[in-house]
Amino acid sequence: xxxxxxxxxxxxxxxxxxxxxxxxxxxxxxxxxxxxxxxxxxxxxxxxxxxxxxxxxxxxxxxxxxxxxxxxxxxxxxxxxxxxxxxxxxxxxxxxxxxxxxxxxxxxxxxxxxxxxxxxxxxxxxxxxxxxxxxxxxxxxxxxxxxxxxx
Numbered sequence: 001x002x003x004x005x006x007x008x009x010x011x012x013x014x015x016x017x018x019x020x021x022x023x024x025x026x027x028x029x030x031x032x033x034x035x036x037x038x039x040x041x042x043x044x045x046x047x048x049x050x051x052x053x054x055x056x057x058x059x060x061x062x063x064x065x066x067x068x069x070x071x072x073x074x075x076x077x078x079x080x081x082x083x084x085x086x087x088x089x090x091x092x093x094x095x096x097x098x099x100x101x102x103x104x105x106x107x108x109x110x111x112x113x114x115x116x117x118x119x120x121x122x123x124x125x126x127x128x129x130x131x132x133x134x135x136x137x138x139x140x141x142x143x144x145x146x147x148x149x150x151x
Contacts, residue, residue: 003087003089004087004088005085005086005087005104006085006086006087006088007083007084007085008081008084008085008086008103010051010053010080010081010084011053011054013053013054014051014052014053015051015052015053015078015111016049016050016051016052016078016079016080016081017049017050017052017076017077017078017079018047018048018049018073018074018075018076018077018079019047019048019049019050019059019075020047020048020075021047021073021074021075022045022046022047022064022066022069022073023045023046023047024043024044024045024046025044025045025046025063035063037065040065042065042066042067043065043066044063044064044065044066045063045064045065045066045069046061046062046063046064047061047062047064048060048061048062049062049079049081060103061102061103062081062084062103062104062105063102063103063104063105064081064104064105064106064107064108065106065107067107068082068105068106068107068108069107069108070107070108070109070110072110073108073110077110078110078111078112079108079109079110079111080108080109080111081105081107081108082105082106082107082108082109083105083106083107084103084104084105085103085104085105086101086102086103087101087102087103087104088100088101089101089102
């Protein structure tokens with residue numbers, strides 16, 4: 001039976017964050033055999049990504065060849081999947097229908113994070129305090145406390 005593979009197109013504003021580090025995909029849980037690509041024989045790995053697009057976020061478990069991992073990949077890395085496909089699947093196990101979507105990519109590209117917007121930069125970085133709000137020296141602070149106590 002042929003598998004249906006649907007190419008997944010991402011909008012230009014889409015961002016994918018790495019949520020888990022890659023780990024080998026297991027083909028047989030009883031023996032611990034690691035899955036390999038049928039055509040190339042390369043070890044397959046899986047990782048979890050958060051796809052953020054159009055005000056929504058989706059968690060995706062993606063399988064890809066180990067050779068498709070970029071150097072410097074880490075938790076929270078912003079990546080772009082290369083040749084991402086969705087593969088719908090279904091099976092009956094113990095008289096119960098199980099179904100889902102598997103995701104497969106040829107690789108990942110690290111994406112340079114966009115520069116912070118001016119409003120974001122102002123919120124994330126503490127602003128320089130005006131001269132009047134600068135901390136006082138220890139004697140001046142103590143003098144200020146004495147004046148408050150006396151009032």
